[in-house]
Amino acid sequence: MVDAALVEALRSGDRRALAKAITLVESSLPEHRQRAQLLIDALLPHAGKSLRVGITGVPGVGKSSFIEALGLELIASGHRVAVLAVDPSSSLSGGSLLGDKTRMEELSRRAEAFIRPSPTGGTLGGVSGRTREAILVCEAAGYDLVIVETVGVGQSETAVANMTDLFVLLQLPNAGDELQAMKKGIVELADIVVVNKSDLDARATERTCSQFAAALSLLRPPAHGRSTPVLAASATRGEGLAEFWLAVEALRAAMVASGEFAARRRRQALAWMWELIASGLDLRFRAQPQVRARLPQLAAAVEAGSIDAAAAARQLLDLAGVRD
Amino acid sequence: MVDAALVEALRSGDRRALAKAITLVESSLPEHRQRAQLLIDALLPHAGKSLRVGITGVPGVGKSSFIEALGLELIASGHRVAVLAVDPSSSLSGGSLLGDKTRMEELSRRAEAFIRPSPTGGTLGGVSGRTREAILVCEAAGYDLVIVETVGVGQSETAVANMTDLFVLLQLPNAGDELQAMKKGIVELADIVVVNKSDLDARATERTCSQFAAALSLLRPPAHGRSTPVLAASATRGEGLAEFWLAVEALRAAMVASGEFAARRRRQALAWMWELIASGLDLRFRAQPQVRARLPQLAAAVEAGSIDAAAAARQLLDLAGVRD
Numbered sequence: 001m002v003d004a005a006l007v008e009a010l011r012s013g014d015r016r017a018l019a020k021a022i023t024l025v026e027s028s029l030p031e032h033r034q035r036a037q038l039l040i041d042a043l044l045p046h047a048g049k050s051l052r053v054g055i056t057g058v059p060g061v062g063k064s065s066f067i068e069a070l071g072l073e074l075i076a077s078g079h080r081v082a083v084l085a086v087d088p089s090s091s092l093s094g095g096s097l098l099g100d101k102t103r104m105e106e107l108s109r110r111a112e113a114f115i116r117p118s119p120t121g122g123t124l125g126g127v128s129g130r131t132r133e134a135i136l137v138c139e140a141a142g143y144d145l146v147i148v149e150t151v152g153v154g155q156s157e158t159a160v161a162n163m164t165d166l167f168v169l170l171q172l173p174n175a176g177d178e179l180q181a182m183k184k185g186i187v188e189l190a191d192i193v194v195v196n197k198s199d200l201d202a203r204a205t206e207r208t209c210s211q212f213a214a215a216l217s218l219l220r221p222p223a224h225g226r227s228t229p230v231l232a233a234s235a236t237r238g239e240g241l242a243e244f245w246l247a248v249e250a251l252r253a254a255m256v257a258s259g260e261f262a263a264r265r266r267r268q269a270l271a272w273m274w275e276l277i278a279s280g281l282d283l284r285f286r287a288q289p290q291v292r293a294r295l296p297q298l299a300a301a302v303e304a305g306s307i308d309a310a311a312a313a314r315q316l317l318d319l320a321g322v323r324d
Numbered sequence: 325m326v327d328a329a330l331v332e333a334l335r336s337g338d339r340r341a342l343a344k345a346i347t348l349v350e351s352s353l354p355e356h357r358q359r360a361q362l363l364i365d366a367l368l369p370h371a372g373k374s375l376r377v378g379i380t381g382v383p384g385v386g387k388s389s390f391i392e393a394l395g396l397e398l399i400a401s402g403h404r405v406a407v408l409a410v411d412p413s414s415s416l417s418g419g420s421l422l423g424d425k426t427r428m429e430e431l432s433r434r435a436e437a438f439i440r441p442s443p444t445g446g447t448l449g450g451v452s453g454r455t456r457e458a459i460l461v462c463e464a465a466g467y468d469l470v471i472v473e474t475v476g477v478g479q480s481e482t483a484v485a486n487m488t489d490l491f492v493l494l495q496l497p498n499a500g501d502e503l504q505a506m507k508k509g510i511v512e513l514a515d516i517v518v519v520n521k522s523d524l525d526a527r528a529t530e531r532t533c534s535q536f537a538a539a540l541s542l543l544r545p546p547a548h549g550r551s552t553p554v555l556a557a558s559a560t561r562g563e564g565l566a567e568f569w570l571a572v573e574a575l576r577a578a579m580v581a582s583g584e585f586a587a588r589r590r591r592q593a594l595a596w597m598w599e600l601i602a603s604g605l606d607l608r609f610r611a612q613p614q615v616r617a618r619l620p621q622l623a624a625a626v627e628a629g630s631i632d633a634a635a636a637a638r639q640l641l642d643l644a645g646v647r648d
Contacts, residue, residue: 037632037634040635041632044630211542212542214538265629269633270626273622273633277609280641282605284646298597302597303590307368309596310456310596314361316597
């Protein structure tokens with residue numbers, strides 16, 4: 001049974017209804033999952049109309065300040081901005097790499113903004129699934145920009161890049177050491193690179209920007225007929241934010257014109273369906289008693305090289321009753 | 325029943341036995357698959373002792389000339405060299421991006437070398453599986469260097485990087501346009517970059533080398549305490565081959581000393597087991613009549629955004645009798 005009153009309130013812009021809907025979507029209780037799915041089904045026709053922007057960067061790069069400054073400018077020009085923060089560390093340590101979300105104090109007090117940490121569950125369905133659903137809920141509530149913030153740890157970047165239209169990498173002016181802390185392949189995901197905190201060192205910022213631009217043009221083919229934008233910004237001084245937003249809008253327009261925008265969303269939706277199917281099959285496979293009994297021994301033998309990986313896979317599939 | 329005579333002949337260095345064993349391993353006939361697995365099981369204790377080197381680069385970069393020149397130098401210093409060429413295009417078009425393997429004419433006539441195109445089947449078990457097994461067969465036959473050659477198309481690079489100890493990217497001196505033809509993420513996989521055909525343009529070679537070195541040091545953390553080597557070479561003039569081999573041996577020694585060499589092989593073996601399991605589960609899932617009947621419609625609805633990906637996944641898993 002869909003909660004029609006909740007849908008109605010949420011659609012009319014009631015922030016408490018929005019918060020309640022996201023809480024429902026976040027819940028892992030089976031009875032809540034079912035209600036959440038009915039809610040998503042009801043909201044789906046109203047979702048999909050926002051621009052979804054992923055933002056990542058190492059701790060200390062100034063993601064929150066950047067998002068807050070950008071968000072304040074955008075709501076001043078009529079946008080409604082939702083910020084979902086995916087923090088892969090919070091479920092492990094109780095602490096949080098993304099820090100206290102109340103840092104975006106000014107933005108969080110504004111009626112046109114909605115800021116919410118997104119829970120992480122450790123599983124695929126958990127981490128990505130809940131955030132994906134929270135995006136849909138925010139869209140149905142009328143937010144036209146949904147920012148998903150994450151930090152360069154674990155698999156969260158790939159997950160966020162796979163649920164957003166544009167993926168933005170924030171960097172510090174002194175690129176060397178900070179970059180070392182990043183996982184291989186994150187630069188690869190970026191549609192736009194921003195060198196933030198340009199106020200710290202104008203010359204280092206300029207140097208880092210041109211190094212990045214050169215490296216990206218060498219290592220990556222230009223997308224949508226243009227090379228990856230590399231921009232300087234200072235969130236604290238409010239510099240570079242307008243230029244960043246122009247770059248976002250230009251990229252979006254180019255992607256919409258080429259059909260890549262719609263194609264990327266279709267690919268993401270289909271890939272997500274298949275990921276969930278694979279995850280479901282894997283969970284069920286590992287839960288089978290014969291597989292559970294035999295797996296540790298076979299995995300150890302494969303690692304030790306005393307049994308061929310293919311032979312071990314076949315044995316386990318046979319135990320699970322799967323034959324090809 | 326293991327073919328003991330085949331194992332014996334292969335182990336004693338009989339090249340015809342080696343060719344026959346690889347043909348068996350390549351066969352997709354069910355009765356051959358079973359014999360192949362018994363053969364692999366028998367050979368496994370003698371396998372694993374080679375250095376496995378993956379080599380990739382766009383068509384025209386000179387992979388075959390490079391491998392032939394390198395192979396001739398190495399057999400002169402006592403090595404035994406096997407070359408397996410993975411060509412993702414050959415099964416599609418009948419043509420071949422890697423070209424005619426008889427190009428390595430001189431090397432192929434040498435008793436200490438073994439050159440063989442590796443068949444591609446289009447499926448995961450096909451492409452990667454047969455080449456992985458062919459590596460084991462070559463190792464059991466006493467080859468201490470197994471080179472797996474591929475071309476920058478499709479998924480073959482990732483597959484080859486995941487079955488080798490070191491992955492080498494060949495580049496042309498004029499980097500710009502050639503790089504555009506490469507898939508995103510291939511540079512990311514490289515342990516060593518070689519700018520081949522340095523004889524074409526010495527200055528462009530030097531410039532390309534330093535551009536690559538700068539880009540790699542900026543975008544990638546150094547592995548094993550050192551940054552990714554970028555070297556110039558001219559296979560036709562025999563220049564840079566000794567330096568390349570020194571870099572390979574230095575990297576191997578560093579990886580062995582740090583434990584990364586053994587760890588990478590363990591990871592590869594275990595990951596391969598799980599890939600085969602996932603592939604087996606996926607195949608079986610897609611083959612179920614209820615899933616086959618409903619899948620096209622649901623996939624289209626997910627792409628069109630008229631059903632949530634999670635809801636579609638759940639419906640399909642329910643149809644297949646998989647519940648979580």
